[in-house]
Structures are given as C-alpha cells and as structure tokens.
Amino acid sequence: MSQSATRVHAELRGEILGGRCAPGARLREEEVAERFGVSRTPVREALRRLEADGLVVVTPRRGAEVVRWRxxxxxxxxxxxxxxxxxxxxxxxxxxxxxxxxxxxxxxxxxxxxxxxxxxxxxxxxxxxxxxxxxxxxxxxxxxxxxxxxxxxxxxxxxxxxxxxxxxxxxxxxxxxxxxxxxxxxxxxxxxxxxxxxxxxxxxxxxxxxxxxxx
Amino acid sequence: MSQSATRVHAELRGEILGGRCAPGARLREEEVAERFGVSRTPVREALRRLEADGLVVVTPRRGAEVVRWRxxxxxxxxxxxxxxxxxxxxxxxxxxxxxxxxxxxxxxxxxxxxxxxxxxxxxxxxxxxxxxxxxxxxxxxxxxxxxxxxxxxxxxxxxxxxxxxxxxxxxxxxxxxxxxxxxxxxxxxxxxxxxxxxxxxxxxxxxxxxxxxxx
DNA sequence: CTCCCCTGCTCTGTGTACAAGCTAAGGAAG
DNA sequence: CTTCCTTAGCTTGTACACAGAGCAGGGGAG
CATH class of the missing domain: 1.20.120.530 (GntR ligand-binding domain-like)
Known part of the structure; x- marks a missing residue:
C-alpha cells in the first residue's frame, strides 16, 4: 500500500513473530510512531493490517495489543x-x-x-x-x-x-x-x-x- | 473499531454483497467520504477492512476497486x-x-x-x-x-x-x-x-x- | 475507615492540509 | 502522420491538530 505503513507493518510483524514483542503487550500508536519516526497515520494502517493478519487484537477505545495464544x-x-x-x-x-x-x-x-x-x-x-x-x-x-x-x-x-x-x-x-x-x-x-x-x-x-x- | 469507520465499512460491505456496486468499480476515497458525510480518514480504514475481507483490491497508488470474481x-x-x-x-x-x-x-x-x-x-x-x-x-x-x-x-x-x-x-x-x-x-x-x-x-x-x- | 464521586490525564477517533506519484492529454519534433 | 516528451490534473499517502471517551487517582462524605 503505502511506503511507511508497509514498512511499519513488516517491522512490527517481524518483532511479533520473533517473540521480541511479549504477548499481551499494548502497542500505543504514538509510541510506535515515534519509534519508527513516522506519524500516527501510517501506524494506524499498519496496526489494522496486523489485526487482519490475526497478530494483534484491537479493542474500540483501548488500542491494539499483541494476541495471546492459548x-x-x-x-x-x-x-x-x-x-x-x-x-x-x-x-x-x-x-x-x-x-x-x-x-x-x-x-x-x-x-x-x-x-x-x-x-x-x-x-x-x-x-x-x-x-x-x-x-x-x-x-x-x-x-x-x-x-x-x-x-x-x-x-x-x-x-x-x-x-x-x-x-x-x-x-x-x-x-x-x-x-x-x-x-x-x-x-x-x-x-x-x-x-x-x-x-x-x-x-x-x-x-x-x-x-x-x-x- | 470506530463509529464512522465501522458504519462506512458495514454500508459498503452491504452494497458490494448486494450487487449495488459493480465488480471492478473504483471506490475513490473522497467520493465515498462525501457520500457518507465523513472525512477520508474513516473511509480509508473502512476500505482496508474491506480489503481484509477480500471484497476489494487496493493497489498502492491507485486506490480500491471492487473485486472481480472469475x-x-x-x-x-x-x-x-x-x-x-x-x-x-x-x-x-x-x-x-x-x-x-x-x-x-x-x-x-x-x-x-x-x-x-x-x-x-x-x-x-x-x-x-x-x-x-x-x-x-x-x-x-x-x-x-x-x-x-x-x-x-x-x-x-x-x-x-x-x-x-x-x-x-x-x-x-x-x-x-x-x-x-x-x-x-x-x-x-x-x-x-x-x-x-x-x-x-x-x-x-x-x-x-x-x-x-x-x- | 471505606466507598463514591469528581477531576484530570491519556489515548484513540476524526478532520484537515500538504506533498508526492501516477495518468493522461496536448504539443512539438522527426 | 506518428511518436515522444512535457505538463497539468487528479488521487492517494502522510503529517498534524482537535475532540471525545475511558481510566486512574485523589478528595470528600457517610
């Protein structure tokens, strides 16, 4: 899709799959944005794509957190x-x-x-x-x-x-x-x-x- | 997730499933935004979710279009x-x-x-x-x-x-x-x-x- | 001492503005 | 006449700002 959003999506995906993100950890938009040096907009898109991948769960007013596997x-x-x-x-x-x-x-x-x-x-x-x-x-x-x-x-x-x-x-x-x-x-x-x-x-x-x- | 985004997503979904959107039709963000009386931001999110549903295909710099079924x-x-x-x-x-x-x-x-x-x-x-x-x-x-x-x-x-x-x-x-x-x-x-x-x-x-x- | 309410903060949801890229049309040169 | 180049318009991608909803912490009342 976009450049930044795609990059952030890929990076976060790698971190989650690699276990560098603890299950249940919250991913605040602004925090992620600052870490990757972009604004919140592409971060939001990346998080939604992660949700579609089933890697994070996003709750209406609480944001995204890494999925817990039972x-x-x-x-x-x-x-x-x-x-x-x-x-x-x-x-x-x-x-x-x-x-x-x-x-x-x-x-x-x-x-x-x-x-x-x-x-x-x-x-x-x-x-x-x-x-x-x-x-x-x-x-x-x-x-x-x-x-x-x-x-x-x-x-x-x-x-x-x-x-x-x-x-x-x-x-x-x-x-x-x-x-x-x-x-x-x-x-x-x-x-x-x-x-x-x-x-x-x-x-x-x-x-x-x-x-x-x-x- | 959001109010507007969820609504737009549900509406568009209904239109596509109901055949009111022709396959291959382009969904321009601003046009959809104007039609639903919201800004482009929630429309973007709705379109991404439709992509995750497999109902539209979004190409990097071209936008979203209703999927064609062969x-x-x-x-x-x-x-x-x-x-x-x-x-x-x-x-x-x-x-x-x-x-x-x-x-x-x-x-x-x-x-x-x-x-x-x-x-x-x-x-x-x-x-x-x-x-x-x-x-x-x-x-x-x-x-x-x-x-x-x-x-x-x-x-x-x-x-x-x-x-x-x-x-x-x-x-x-x-x-x-x-x-x-x-x-x-x-x-x-x-x-x-x-x-x-x-x-x-x-x-x-x-x-x-x-x-x-x-x- | 405990419980409830209030207030302040934090984070997401949305609106808006600007920049970049692609497409297509029009003109000029061969 | 054809082809290539340039330019203008449109559309998406990103940044930023504001509003609103939860939540937590503190203070007051019972």
Whole structure:
C-alpha cells in the first residue's frame, strides 16, 4: 500500500513473530510512531493490517495489543493447517503448474543447513521452508494463499526449527523430498497425505517442546 | 473499531454483497467520504477492512476497486467452503457446545418462508441460514470463524436463495434438519458429510444459474 | 475507615492540509 | 502522420491538530 505503513507493518510483524514483542503487550500508536519516526497515520494502517493478519487484537477505545495464544489455539491451528495445506498439496499435484526444479532446489538448500541447526541456519531454514510451502499454495489456487496467511507464520512457528532435533529435521526434509516426488507424479492423494503427516509431525514436535510432560 | 469507520465499512460491505456496486468499480476515497458525510480518514480504514475481507483490491497508488470474481474463483470458493465447513460440522458434533434447540428453531423459521421465495423472504432466509452456519462455526473453534468470513458472504451468495427452485429449497432445509440431527447424535462423520453435501449442492445450483448451458 | 464521586490525564477517533506519484492529454519534433 | 516528451490534473499517502471517551487517582462524605 503505502511506503511507511508497509514498512511499519513488516517491522512490527517481524518483532511479533520473533517473540521480541511479549504477548499481551499494548502497542500505543504514538509510541510506535515515534519509534519508527513516522506519524500516527501510517501506524494506524499498519496496526489494522496486523489485526487482519490475526497478530494483534484491537479493542474500540483501548488500542491494539499483541494476541495471546492459548494451547487450544495452537492445536486448532495445527488441525486447520493440516486440512488446508493437505488440500493445497492435492490441488497442486493434480492441476497446479509449479516449478518442480525450483522446489527440488529449495530442498537441496535446506538440507545443506542440516548440520548446523544451532547457528543462524534455523532462520534460513525457516525462510526456505516457508518459500516451499508458499509455492505449493500458489499452485493450488488464488484464494487459498490469503487464507493461509493467518495460519502459517504464527509466533510459535518462528521458533520451530530452533527446537528441532537433528532426527526431526531429517524427517522434515525427507517429507519435503517425498512431497516433491508426489507432486511430480501428479498423485493428489499421496501429496495430501505427505503434507498432512508433515504438518502433524511439526505439531507434535511443537507440543512436546512447549509441554514436555505431555498433556 | 470506530463509529464512522465501522458504519462506512458495514454500508459498503452491504452494497458490494448486494450487487449495488459493480465488480471492478473504483471506490475513490473522497467520493465515498462525501457520500457518507465523513472525512477520508474513516473511509480509508473502512476500505482496508474491506480489503481484509477480500471484497476489494487496493493497489498502492491507485486506490480500491471492487473485486472481480472469475468462474474459477467461484469453484475454488465452493471447494474451500465444503472443506472448512465440513470440518467445522465435525468438530461441532464431537466437542463443540451448541444450543440445539436454537438451531432447530432457526430451521423452523426458515421453513416458514418456504412457500413465498419470490418476495422479501429470500433475504430473511439468507440471514437465518447464515446465522445457523455461523453457530456451527463458533462451536467448532476460535480461529475457524475468522477464516470463513472471507468465504461465506461472497457476492454470489447474496443472490443464492433468490434463484432457488422450491425443490432445491426443500432439499436445503432438509439438509439443515439432518445436520442438526447429526450434531445432536454427536456423529462427526455424519455431520461433516451432510455439510459437504449441503455446500456442494448449493455450488451446483449456483453454477447452473450462472451458466445455464453447463460447462 | 471505606466507598463514591469528581477531576484530570491519556489515548484513540476524526478532520484537515500538504506533498508526492501516477495518468493522461496536448504539443512539438522527426 | 506518428511518436515522444512535457505538463497539468487528479488521487492517494502522510503529517498534524482537535475532540471525545475511558481510566486512574485523589478528595470528600457517610
């Protein structure tokens, strides 16, 4: 949209996803405006877009505050991702036009970081992973990507790859390879199944990380 | 959020959904502002919210214009609704707490309008129908309703019940009754199947209306 | 001592003014 | 006659100012 508003939106988004903004923290317009060196107008627009992304909740006369995620929400989120991304994989395998070579390249680049998960590699893996998923979404339709925006980059996702064990990481990469293979074969059911497993496995890892003792 | 912005948003939303705004029509901020007797500020916010709803597309230096729906989009939309609403019905049947009496009451009130579809009844049926679906969505989770906002009240939906034959209308109402029965029985698969059929039947009616000769 | 009311402050909601960018139309040159 | 450049108009993007609604803190009364 605008220059400043877009920039503020992206910055705040990064801060929230990166955990640098505590859940429940209030985002006062003037404070944010001063911090970014702009007026309140673009800040207001940025906050509204964050609300549309589901990252903040804005109450009529109280302003915006960073959304709090409950455990129930996380579970529902994994469920919906599995459903929608599975559907996306099926559609992409059947009809979507996607660059299989580029997808394979993404896999290769992710696997190159398999050794050093502890360093900055996790961020890069997160980025590449998101790029791969997005490519599948785009191939699946026009409306689907916009729907998934509210689900894919939720706060917790940001930290996911940091907490992966090497075994989990290899499984994840293996599923990526299998997904590409299923897409290449044009097998919708296969692609959907792999994607569902992929998402649910990530969900399980996430759950064990946040709640080590089980439920 | 605000008073004026909320009002303008609701009004414009109604105009777009009601077909009083032609697809592709540009919505200039000052023009809208003058029409509603407010300044550009709340209008801007209303337009951004419409963008979040997927009802307008706003291009950086060109402003907002009413979204154009292609036939492909409609098909994808029905697909996604069937997927997500089916999921919602399953979740609602299994765990969600919903007022079954109230749902039955909604069915009764809809059926009362079965005779005169031609009059103002169609609008009332649309409203009641939406209320019933929303109740199921709410019972299914916290994130789901927000996702479905972008899908449920798309322009074409508005005109749906006007074009229903009496037979189609009866089938639709019958499916509502069956859905409530499945929900009462706590049978997730049953509820999901009925809902899927319900959505896809509506999609078929929609398709035959827009494209009488078939594909 | 406690509870209620009042007052002051803070923050959002809205109005308005200015600046920047895009589009299109008109004129001049090849 | 065609094409490119320039310029003018329109529309959005941003900054700033004011008004109104909550909320908190303090003071007074019971």
């Amino acid at each position: 455990d129930d929400d996380i579970a529902e989120l994994v469920e919906l991702r599995a459903l929608l991304e599975g559907h996306a994989a099926r559609r992409a395998a059947i009809g979507g036009d996607l660059d299989l070579v580029a997808l394979g390249d993404l896999c290769t680049r992710m696997e190159a970081h398999a050794a050093d998960v502890d360093g900055r590699a996790a961020d890069e893996i997160t980025r590449l992973n998101m790029e791969l998923h997005r490519a599948v979404h785009r191939a699946a339709g026009r409306l689907l990507p916009d729907l998934l925006v509210r689900l894919i980059d939720v706060p917790v996702v940001r930290r996911t790859f940091h907490t992966y064990t090497e075994a989990e990481l290899r499984r994840s990469f293996g599923q990526h390879r299998e997904l590409v293979e299923a897409l290449a074969a044009g097998d919708g059911d296969w692609a959907a199944a792999v994607m569902q497993a992929h998402i649910r496995a990530a969900g399980a890892t996430l759950r064990s990380t946040r709640d080590p003792g089980g439920r | 036939d492909d989009d409609i098909a994808e939309l029905v697909e996604l609704r069937a997927l997500l609403e089916g999921h919602a019905a399953r979740r609602a049947a299994i765990g969600g707490d919903l007022d079954l009496v109230a749902l039955g009451d909604l069915c009764t009130r809809m059926e009362a309008h079965a005779a005169d579809v031609d009059g103002r009844a169609a609008d009332e049926i649309t409203r009641l129908n939406m209320e019933l679906h929303r109740a199921v969505h709410r019972a299914a989770g916290r994130l789901l309703p927000d996702l479905l906002v972008r899908l449920i009240d798309v322009p074409v939906v508005r005109r749906t019940f006007h074009t229903y034959t009496e037979a189609e209308l009866r089938r639709s109402f019958g499916q509502h009754r069956e859905l409530v029965e499945a929900l009462a029985a706590g049978d997730g698969d049953w509820a999901a199947a009925v809902m899927q059929a319900h959505i896809r039947a509506a999609g078929a009616t929609l398709r035959s209306t827009r494209d009488p000769g078939g594909r």
